[in-house]
Amino acid sequence: MFDIGGVTIKNRVVSAPMAGVTDRAFRILAREHGCGLVFTEMISDQALLYGSPKTNVLLDCRGENGPIAVQIFGSNEEYMQRAAEIIAGRGADIIDINMGCPTPKIVKNGEGSALMKNPGRAAGIVAAVVSQVSCPVTVKLRKGWDEDSVNAVEVALAVVEAGAAAITMHGRTRSQFYSGEADWGIIKKVCGTVNVPVIGNGDIHSPEDAARMLQETGCQAVMIGRAAMGNPWIFSRTLHYLATGELLPGPTPEMRRETAVRHYLLLVETKGEYLANREMRKHLAWYTKGLRGSARLRGKINSGSSFEFFTREFWELLQEEQ
Ligand SMILES: Cc1cc2nc3c(=O)[nH]c(=O)nc-3n(C[C@H](O)[C@H](O)[C@H](O)COP(=O)(O)O)c2cc1C
Incomplete structure (x- = not known):
């Protein structure tokens, strides 16, 4: 059990935000398998402000019990603030800000992982959102833009100073997209630096990987992404393994x-x-x-x-x- 800005998370296993995957259906199953916290797909600040019908589907969390983090992306303080207000009004427990998306059409607007290149702007957005809503605001970061500009510790410190209540740390640079190996060393560094919970992310493929990440990095919780596609059992099997050391078989x-x-x-x-x-x-x-x-x-x-x-x-x- 741990706490994000006053929201109790009942265990240390979290489901990642994944566009095109982690919709209401996916999240209901993830929760049934015990997941302590689920994230929505990322939602554009501007789409929220224009009231685009698609965002209503992204925000649909009818009948979901337990904490849900709604993730938004954008680069403009005022838009992000207004988007956060809309989401808070729809019952989000936590608002998460995306600073990790590597897609060209997102970063060309200064959004997603492009914010890693601009810690001042990243902190400004967090401060603006925090001042607008009463629920906790969290941030999902990458290791840096590329291997020559690894700055997750600096950005983490800046956004925590601005009021972020937790950090998710994906141990890859933007240049890596989703390839190569996630660097768990950077997760450990961020854990050792900030005074808010850190959720470690990247390359957890099995319950044993999750236990190893918790142990090696000192993170508060682990976030599982791709390994959960078509496989909600990864959550229940990981929880069981963390509690008992016993590895349950995969699904029949x-x-x-x-x-x-x-x-x-x-x-x-x-x-x-x-x-x-x-x-x-x-x-x-x-x-x-x-x-x-x-x-x-x-x-x-x-x-x-x-x-x-x-x-x-x-x-x-x-x-x-x-
Ligand atoms: C199909 C897909 C969609 C994703 N969409 C998002 C997203 O909307 N927001 C976000 O912060 N990360 C997104 N990610 C990144 C994941 O949350 C996670 O950081 C990444 O997959 C690494 O974790 P893993 O090795 O457990 O998959 C996405 C990843 C994939 C594969």
């Missing part, structure tokens, strides 16, 4: 089927059948990765477009492959 094919169907039904409930059919394709490929015959069925998954397909037909085809 039957567990994967049940959870994938439930994921699909939650997507339908959240976004309607048309969008659910499109979005379920990637989730289904992740849920069935490694099962016999799943690679051969990839083409069918990619053209799957009906309720019947995702709840029954696909599973019958998979059964025939066994």
